[in-house]
Amino acid sequence: MFVNQVHNGGMETLDNAAPAADTCCTPGAGPVIDEQEAQRKARILKAFADPKRLQLLSIIKAGDSAETCVCNLTEPLELGQPTVSHHLKILVDAGFLTRRRRGTWAYYSLVPGALESAAAELVDL
Amino acid sequence: MFVNQVHNGGMETLDNAAPAADTCCTPGAGPVIDEQEAQRKARILKAFADPKRLQLLSIIKAGDSAETCVCNLTEPLELGQPTVSHHLKILVDAGFLTRRRRGTWAYYSLVPGALESAAAELVDL
DNA sequence: CTCGTGCATTGATGGATGTCGATACAAGGA
DNA sequence: TCCTTGTATCGACATCCATCAATGCACGAG
Numbered sequence: 001m002f003v004n005q006v007h008n009g010g011m012e013t014l015d016n017a018a019p020a021a022d023t024c025c026t027p028g029a030g031p032v033i034d035e036q037e038a039q040r041k042a043r044i045l046k047a048f049a050d051p052k053r054l055q056l057l058s059i060i061k062a063g064d065s066a067e068t069c070v071c072n073l074t075e076p077l078e079l080g081q082p083t084v085s086h087h088l089k090i091l092v093d094a095g096f097l098t099r100r101r102r103g104t105w106a107y108y109s110l111v112p113g114a115l116e117s118a119a120a121e122l123v124d125l
Numbered sequence: 126m127f128v129n130q131v132h133n134g135g136m137e138t139l140d141n142a143a144p145a146a147d148t149c150c151t152p153g154a155g156p157v158i159d160e161q162e163a164q165r166k167a168r169i170l171k172a173f174a175d176p177k178r179l180q181l182l183s184i185i186k187a188g189d190s191a192e193t194c195v196c197n198l199t200e201p202l203e204l205g206q207p208t209v210s211h212h213l214k215i216l217v218d219a220g221f222l223t224r225r226r227r228g229t230w231a232y233y234s235l236v237p238g239a240l241e242s243a244a245a246e247l248v249d250l
Numbered sequence: 251c252t253c254g255t256g257c258a259t260t261g262a263t264g265g266a267t268g269t270c271g272a273t274a275c276a277a278g279g280a
Numbered sequence: 281t282c283c284t285t286g287t288a289t290c291g292a293c294a295t296c297c298a299t300c301a302a303t304g305c306a307c308g309a310g
Contacts, residue, residue, distance in 0.1 A: 030187025038176035051163035062155025119244035
């Protein structure tokens with residue numbers, strides 16, 4: 001099924017005289033992340049890859065008491081309340097926000113150091 | 126149309142005796158990124174939010190000569206050649222890879238400091 | 251207990267995106 | 281010149297995702 005690695009189909013004249021005429025480059029033997037690790041990192045980074053979620057994090061980060069309820073988030077984002085709750089759930093599941101109910105209101109706050117660790121995942125992949 | 130900010134519908138007994146019985150929280154007056162800036166950051170981060178692209182970057186980063194051709198990328202990712210070219214184009218357009226043709230082969234290399242600047246976009250949003 | 255309010259969940263839908271097969275382009279060799 | 285090989289692009293398809301309207305749930309007030 002796979003016919004990728006057939007670079008020289010029966011080439012006999014090469015032997016070892018030609019230095020590297022038909023090899024494109026050395027494959028590189030350094031450590032490479034596997035598929036599972038790549039999926040884990042991608043799942044984390046996907047939580048940030050949305051403009052509305054970035055604005056959510058920015059607003060919550062700029063909050064005075066480091067706690068923000070949903071009613072203060074629907075208006076500046078120009079989104080419906082269900083959509084805001086949806087984005088907040090994604091950020092909570094990704095481990096970047098914590099949710100705390102007080103009365104009928106739900107307050108969200110940043111998890112300390114979560115952004116920094118996510119950024120570290122990017123640099124040393 | 127918008128009926129969000131009508132928290133107290135004709136509440137007269139509150140005056141200023143009750144501290145903050147029906148206000149959920151202070152809106153927070155800190156600086157917040159606008160929609161345009163959020164879209165710019167999201168476009169950058171979206172380039173990373175894919176496991177195959179993360180593996181691509183990892184392989185290229187681990188390459189000895191810091192240059193890798195496409196033929197060395199299709200096999201470890203278990204993807205077809207058009208798909209690999211598609212991902213590479215996304216990473217080039219995002220400014221994280223540079224492309225250089227030598228003969229019939231195309232070599233890709235990491236842009237120095239690109240990952241670090243992208244990580245910085247995450248921390249100080 | 252009933253009502254009202256803030257928030258979460260569900261179902262549906264339009265748009266974005268990853269993947270592949272087919273094809274076109276570029277460059278070197280016969 | 282024609283042919284071969286590596287790469288990029290195109291068209292199509294399947295899936296994912298952001299969004300909304302409708303509904304359900306939790307909690308406080310009366």
